[in-house]
Amino acid sequence: MARHAQLELDLQLCFPLYAASRALTKAYQPLLDPFDLTYPQYLTMLALWSSPDDQTVGALGDRLRLDSGTLTPLLKRLETRGLVRRHRDPADERRVLVTVTEAGDALQDDLAHVPGALVDRIGMTLDDGIALRRLLDKLLASLDDGDGLAVGAAS
Amino acid sequence: MARHAQLELDLQLCFPLYAASRALTKAYQPLLDPFDLTYPQYLTMLALWSSPDDQTVGALGDRLRLDSGTLTPLLKRLETRGLVRRHRDPADERRVLVTVTEAGDALQDDLAHVPGALVDRIGMTLDDGIALRRLLDKLLASLDDGDGLAVGAAS
DNA sequence: CACAATTCAATCGCGCACAATACAATCACC
DNA sequence: GGTGATTGTATTGTGCGCGATTGAATTGTG
Incomplete structure (x- = not known):
């Protein structure tokens, strides 16, 4: 028994949230495996598809609540697979715009x-x-x- | 707009769960920083404190829904910090038992x-x-x- | 008893996730 | 125009998290 009742694992709200999130992510994986997508990659594609315009890494990050430390390598992998393209925004070269390719767009139907x-x-x-x-x-x-x-x- | 309505990010149950879990974990961090604990380490200590007996890595993993790929390095770090000790179970040497040290036990009061x-x-x-x-x-x-x-x- | 099958933790490889830092570009101000 | 402050992304370092694999120990079976 924990010395302090409030420290019992089963009484924490945080733990079931943490566990459920991971379990749900895991439940997605068999559905995404045929397309060689991880769950965060899937969410990223969702965010990209939902916008008619190219999105910046920052806007994508705001949407997904992920920072560029996570997004940059993830987007690079998607780019390597030909699903997106990344290029500097001519209007402000600090920004990187992310374009969905035709292959990336077609994936939408596969994942519907x-x-x-x-x-x-x-x-x-x-x-x-x-x-x-x-x-x-x-x-x-x-x-x-x-x-x-x-x-x-x-x- | 996504071509298929069900692919809208905002309509996914999975995404708020994913985001909320990460946000909650993040909210813990300032409270755990003074003790140099990460959130998963905190949960692990909670699980250890809640049992009067030494727990095996497997039992801990069942409790926390984490496998040894995650737990072993995590426990090693806690052991390096003197909060726990790991030793082989004499009754079955495939198993590793985890003991909370006095320092690890005292942390309970700090985190109450x-x-x-x-x-x-x-x-x-x-x-x-x-x-x-x-x-x-x-x-x-x-x-x-x-x-x-x-x-x-x-x- | 001998050996195949199973179990348990550790390791390996990879992809996150995030704080801190670095660098280039832009903005704000004089 | 010049310069300091701010912004946006990339990088660095660390700690997860998990599937696949490995090695040792145990169990099950003949």
Whole structure:
């Protein structure tokens, strides 16, 4: 027994969140393996597809809440695979713009089944899904206090 | 716009879970920095403190849902810091037992304030916390289907 | 008892994830 | 125009996290 009751692992909110996130990521992997994508790469492609324009690394990072330390190598790997192209923004050469290639775009069709398959895998009710989503958004919003990140602005 | 509506990043349940988990982990860091602990190390200490007996790497891994590829180096670092000791189980030498040292045990008192401080940081209502916890457990349970991991057995 | 099958932790290889730092480009101000 | 301050991305260093593999120990079977 832990000496302090509040230190019991089973009483931590953080732990199930941490565990569930990893488990969900893991559940995606068999669906993404045929396309040789990791889960963060999948999310990155989602973010890129959702915008009609090229996005900067920074904007992508804001969206995905990842910094360039993570994104740059990840995008480089996607570029090596021919799914995206990265080039300096002529209007401000500090910025790097990310373009989805034709191959990257076509992948959209290949992956269209993934969200549905995952929902089937989870077997969660719509109500529970919506409630979970709401609570997570709330948690994220409160953790964002003082961070200045735009949460819903892109929606 | 994504060509397929279900591929919109904002419609994914997985993404807020992923983002919230990382944000929560990040929120812990300032509280753990004075003790030179990372969040996974903190969880590991929690798991160790909650048991009166030495735990094997495997049991710890079951508890934390981490495999030895992650745990072994993590425990080695904790051992280097004198917080735990690792030794082979004489009853079955395939197993490694993990003992909390006096220093590791004393850390419990130092960290007793952390969960409360985090709850203050989040500012989430008790009801929301309980609901979130319930939904996460539910999600974890469904993702565990077929994995054979003991979910509540340790409680 | 001998040997195949299984188990357990460690290792290997790779991809994250992030704080700190570096560098070039741009902005702000005089 | 010149210079200091700020910005945006890349790099560096470290700690995960996990699938695949390895080596030793244990278990199961004949």
